[in-house]
Amino acid sequence: MEITSDNPIDHLPADELEARQIELLKKQLTYTLAHSPFYRCKFSEQDIAAISRLSDLSGFIKTSKKDLAEFNAEFLSIPQREVVEYVTTSGTTGKPVTIALSKNDLERLAYNEARSLEIAGFSADDIVQITTTLDKCFMAGMAYYLGLIKLGAAVLRAGQGTPEFHWEMIRKTNPTALIAVPSFLQKTGSHASAVSNRITKALCIGEALRNADFSDNQLSKNIKKHWDIDLRSTYASTEMATAFTECQEKQGGHLLPELIILEILDKNGNEVADGELGEVTVTPLGIEGMPLVRFQTGDLARKHTGVCSCGRTTPRLGPVEGRLAQMIKLKGTTIYPNQIEEILHNHPNASPYLIEIDQDYNGLDKVSLVLPETFPEEESNRLLIDLQAKLRVKPTLKKSSVSAIQQLLFRGNSRKPKKIIDLRNASA
Numbered sequence: 001m002e003i004t005s006d007n008p009i010d011h012l013p014a015d016e017l018e019a020r021q022i023e024l025l026k027k028q029l030t031y032t033l034a035h036s037p038f039y040r041c042k043f044s045e046q047d048i049a050a051i052s053r054l055s056d057l058s059g060f061i062k063t064s065k066k067d068l069a070e071f072n073a074e075f076l077s078i079p080q081r082e083v084v085e086y087v088t089t090s091g092t093t094g095k096p097v098t099i100a101l102s103k104n105d106l107e108r109l110a111y112n113e114a115r116s117l118e119i120a121g122f123s124a125d126d127i128v129q130i131t132t133t134l135d136k137c138f139m140a141g142m143a144y145y146l147g148l149i150k151l152g153a154a155v156l157r158a159g160q161g162t163p164e165f166h167w168e169m170i171r172k173t174n175p176t177a178l179i180a181v182p183s184f185l186q187k188t189g190s191h192a193s194a195v196s197n198r199i200t201k202a203l204c205i206g207e208a209l210r211n212a213d214f215s216d217n218q219l220s221k222n223i224k225k226h227w228d229i230d231l232r233s234t235y236a237s238t239e240m241a242t243a244f245t246e247c248q249e250k251q252g253g254h255l256l257p258e259l260i261i262l263e264i265l266d267k268n269g270n271e272v273a274d275g276e277l278g279e280v281t282v283t284p285l286g287i288e289g290m291p292l293v294r295f296q297t298g299d300l301a302r303k304h305t306g307v308c309s310c311g312r313t314t315p316r317l318g319p320v321e322g323r324l325a326q327m328i329k330l331k332g333t334t335i336y337p338n339q340i341e342e343i344l345h346n347h348p349n350a351s352p353y354l355i356e357i358d359q360d361y362n363g364l365d366k367v368s369l370v371l372p373e374t375f376p377e378e379e380s381n382r383l384l385i386d387l388q389a390k391l392r393v394k395p396t397l398k399k400s401s402v403s404a405i406q407q408l409l410f411r412g413n414s415r416k417p418k419k420i421i422d423l424r425n426a427s428a
């Protein structure tokens with residue numbers, strides 16, 4: 001699969017795009033039926049042949065994260081000797097999930113990421129410093145590396161490190177772009193004015209940069225306070241092995257039509273209207289190692305199908321507005337921890353922080369925030385007023401030492417900071 005700077009598939013009229021996707025979907029489902037022990041009896045050749053619209057996929061079985069964790073080995077669809085890479089996810093139930101990739105899957109991953117980087121404005125002229133984890137069986141860091149190489153860009157495989165370490169690398173090698181988690185850029189950015197650099201852009205993962213209407217969120221504004229940098233958001237997960245990445249218009253991440261089918265479903269499993277919030281459900285295409293059909297990510301976002309101002313006709317995926325597993329129900333309203341985080345980002349002294357969700361003896365959800373003991377009292381009041389006004393939530397504030405909070409962020413040897421402590425199902 002070759003990449004070109006202006007891929008014709010991104011500009012197809014809607015009906016041609018759907019026809020192309022149906023063809024690839026049928027191929028993927030036929031392969032899955034023949035090779036995946038998990039899906040063997042879940043649908044038939046007739047079901048596949050009957051697909052004439054993408055919406056016909058709604059008749060197929062959905063796959064949950066729980067399915068993938070509980071029956072992990074049954075998803076393996078190639079002989080073990082054809083596996084070239086194992087990556088892991090932490091899994092929602094705590095059970096680690098292994099995803100096995102074939103040689104072609106790895107090539108597909110590189111192609112996917114090169115396409116994504118190109119949409120984000122990266123090219124062979126760039127020198128790119130990767131500041132995210134490259135090892136520990138993570139898929140993402142490897143995908144960026146492979147994608148950048150495929151694109152012909154020069155890579156600085158810096159990996160995880162302190163802001164000081166990264167600025168030292170920047171001084172030495174003068175990169176033009178970064179791949180980073182937004183909150184890391186926020187922390188690192190305060191050094192930006194002190195060190196001369198030619199970094200003009202960053203591909204951002206793990207946290208949203210926009211509000212639902214695509215305006216910059218607080219985190220994005222905070223980063224730009226320190227440096228003039230073009231931030232592009234990309235969304236992906238290990239299971240989907242496919243990225244949705246913003247073009248220069250920043251109106252949602254563009255779907256790569258040759259690599260994935262996207263559905264946004266309501267709680268009854270029905271597709272929501274264009275622009276409505278629902279669960280991101282995906283069927284990745286061209287996968288050999290562990291194909292997934294209608295995989296439910298647990299992430300809530302909106303799909304936008306209007307033609308983008310950049311000229312691409314491919315659907316765009318808005319920012320993740322919440323995760324189903326972290327839904328908090330408060331006296332008739334529903335909120336998600338990331339809405340609380342958006343407000344916390346407006347209070348720079350409230351870092352690091354933890355959001356604790358628990359249930360009271362009536363079975364009602366309650367929220368506590370754990371903040372550094374240095375967080376000033378008068379700002380605590382302002383924060384509570386902010387939360388009450390914008391979310392109608394009045395959490396209990398707890399103070400703790402920075403080191404204790406840091407320890408809890410990486411509890412259970414977690415590879416990523418876990419800012420949400422959900423105690424609701426602790427006894428289950």
Ligand SMILES: [Zn+2]
Nearest residue numbers: 247249308310
């Ligand atoms: Zn666009």
